[in-house]
Amino acid sequence: MNASLNQRLEKVEWGEYKVGDLFEIKSTLSFNKNQLVSGNDYDYVTRTSLHQGVLQETNFVNENNLNEANVWSLGLLQMDFFYRKREWYAGQFVRKIIPKFSVNENNARFFSVILNKLKPVLLQVLVRNVDKTFENQIIYLPTKNHQIDFDFIDCFISELQLEHLSNLEVYLSSHGLDNYVLSIAETRALQDYKNIEWREYKIGDLFKKIRTKKIAYKAKNLPNEAVNEFNLPGLTASFKNQGLNYYVPRKNVTVLKNVISIPSNSDVYRAYFQSREFTVISDAYAIEWNNIDAPLSTNQYLFMVMAINKVTDLPIYSYKMKLGGWNIVKNKYIALPHVEGNIALNFMDNFVKAISKLAIKDVAQYTNKHIKLPK
Structure with missing residues (x-):
């Protein structure tokens, strides 16, 4: 503010x-x-x-x-x-x-x-x-x-909204999200989605679970806002805020970033791509791409999350009817686009870029319409 x-x-x-x-x-x-x-x-x-x-x-x-x-x-x-x-x-x-x-x-x-x-x-x-x-x-x-x-x-909310819109426009511009015009490759990815070949892959062949240090805190005793040295988001089984609802000190913990998190003891077994630093507290774990020589991009990780949630984020699973942890999930199969004998990573990248642009288009147009930042 x-x-x-x-x-x-x-x-x-x-x-x-x-x-x-x-x-x-x-x-x-x-x-x-x-x-x-x-x-x-x-x-x-x-x-x-x-x-x-x-x-x-x-x-x-x-x-x-x-x-x-x-x-x-x-x-x-x-x-x-x-x-x-x-x-x-x-x-x-x-x-x-x-x-x-x-x-x-x-x-x-x-x-x-x-x-x-x-x-x-x-x-x-x-x-x-x-x-x-x-x-x-x-x-x-x-x-x-x-x-x-x-x-x-009325005046306070109007001014607050204008400030937030200004910040949003700066964010969109700095992250290249103000450009919502689809490229040729992105347009083609949307067109090819229904016709591309799909094959099943075992999750455990694509990803590995990350070993993390045990946290010496219980979630109920931790702050849910960053306070002093308690400034690293901690992962639990919650589906709110992508499972990051508590904060722990950074000392003697495993700091993770750009990985996928999955609950292991929850009402909802929804995977998320975690693009910012965090650590694991309890009832959840993190996985990363197996091929360190060809790391996934952010967009490819997001595509993988959608595929994983097709087999984990299901109504049949709940706190009473548990999905289970990595030993169960690693043996499940997900469908991925396939081109010329390989996972279609370029297609995945362009497809997510296209979806992101379509999703952000209305937001970008709204900010352009309602505010004009000084040059």
Whole structure:
């Protein structure tokens, strides 16, 4: 945050407000996803935290179950609040949070942050106590003349967004992501995807597990933000933040980078490419490409991750129905593109570049449209 925004925050008067005076919490009428109609007019929201709580999209089902727009959903699993811009349907164990004030785009962002700060408290209570616990919480908000200072909130979020967009444009430019025009090779890779030959390869023939030093800390005792010497991300079985939710000191640990991580004891067995330095804490491990004479590029690693997740990140695996560790995974087979007797590494590189450009195109165009950085 820049100095100007920090100075403005230092001058703000903050007041105490009871959540129940600002929001109403209500149960939602739910139904099974099998009753949904195909389409994309409405969101079907469940208690999951993935994809902003949206399990899938649907077309009109019925008026009784349709929830209004410009409210928040609360999934009674991870207790995450998500703002709903459009009308939506709900699965089981979802509450809706109805504001008692006028909501616009800026204060919706602000109050999303405020509401999610209540998550630790709500996670400690039983589901039947969520409503009263929510309503009785006290939050602190910018205040002017004993009223919520909505003007400050609006201006603050606008300035903060502009700063973030400026930083994003610099990042895109410095990493070559502002160029979203596909090259001839990238266009050809997209065209060849459906027609290219695929062959199966044993994971253990392609990758090897990396031996790491045992960490002398338990995850629950570690900070989840970098603090002093605790500044190296540590890997666990979590699928949030690519499994990197804790920090450990760098002394006497194995520092890894540009490898693939896989959980070994989890609800979700999703592999990730770890492009930044980290170490392994517990319930997960890291693998690297076997051929040290021909190392994989970042894009090729990303392609490999997609292939690995086809056989590990499956609904049949959970904490109760475990996938297992490397001794199991190394014997699984993945499908990879094949050209002239070899894995099509060049194709993989160009394909991921093309997908990245298509994915970033809207972001790059958005930043170009909304901000103009000084030359």
